[in-house]
Amino acid sequence: MANRLEKGLVQIYTGNGKGKTTASLGLAFRAAGHDFQVYVMQFMKGQTICGELEAARRVGANLTIEQVGREAFVSSEPTAEDRRLAAEAFARARQLTSSGDYDLVVLDELNCAVDYGLVPVAEVKELIRAKAPHTELVLTGRNAHPELIELADLVTEMREIKHYYHAGQQARRGIES
Ligand code: ATP
Numbered sequence: 001m002a003n004r005l006e007k008g009l010v011q012i013y014t015g016n017g018k019g020k021t022t023a024s025l026g027l028a029f030r031a032a033g034h035d036f037q038v039y040v041m042q043f044m045k046g047q048t049i050c051g052e053l054e055a056a057r058r059v060g061a062n063l064t065i066e067q068v069g070r071e072a073f074v075s076s077e078p079t080a081e082d083r084r085l086a087a088e089a090f091a092r093a094r095q096l097t098s099s100g101d102y103d104l105v106v107l108d109e110l111n112c113a114v115d116y117g118l119v120p121v122a123e124v125k126e127l128i129r130a131k132a133p134h135t136e137l138v139l140t141g142r143n144a145h146p147e148l149i150e151l152a153d154l155v156t157e158m159r160e161i162k163h164y165y166h167a168g169q170q171a172r173r174g175i176e177s
């Protein structure tokens with residue numbers, strides 16, 4: 001296919017400031033505009049209605065976004081069900097990343113899933129090694145594991161300088177979701 005990258009790289013967006021998911025979606029949107037095949041899996045957002053899901057539907061068939069897992073556990077201990085969902089989703093992410101069917105794969109909040117012990121870091125390293133050569137891979141989420149930072153080609157840290165959350169501003173539809 002004419003649009004394919006010669007070599008796909010590995011990018012990580014991490015840090016405690018706002019913008020990691022937004023940046024990855026911006027990249028997905030850009031790539032989709034060049035007719036790249038784009039797949040985005042959002043971990044731990046199973047119950048959130050995000051604007052990007054509807055926008056992806058409107059952009060067309062070459063931008064697919066799926067949400068997996070439960071958001072609620074983030075404030076509690078992961079349950080056996082959370083682990084089962086994460087393992088299942090991760091197996092699918094691994095298959096899609098190695099399939100060669102996608103030019104860009106975004107695994108949104110995978111860093112957090114690793115941080116919460118839902119996905120072993122060794123398995124993510126294996127996913128990176130097994131990725132199709134032309135597939136660009138983006139991992140987002142706070143607390144990126146040092147071993148993943150080591151393997152990545154690009155790492156950006158979103159650093160919080162100010163956040164309106166601290167002034168009592170709640171998440172807003174269309175801005176945070
Ligand atoms: P976004 O999805 O807006 O790009 P993000 O992916 O960088 O943000 P996450 O770490 O995934 O941020 O956090 C999810 C949401 O929680 C974000 O919309 C962010 O603005 C919000 N948030 C960030 N910091 C805090 C905080 N200290 N307390 C509560 N919510 C926060």
Ligand code: MG
Nearest residue numbers: 020021109141
């Ligand atoms: Mg995010």
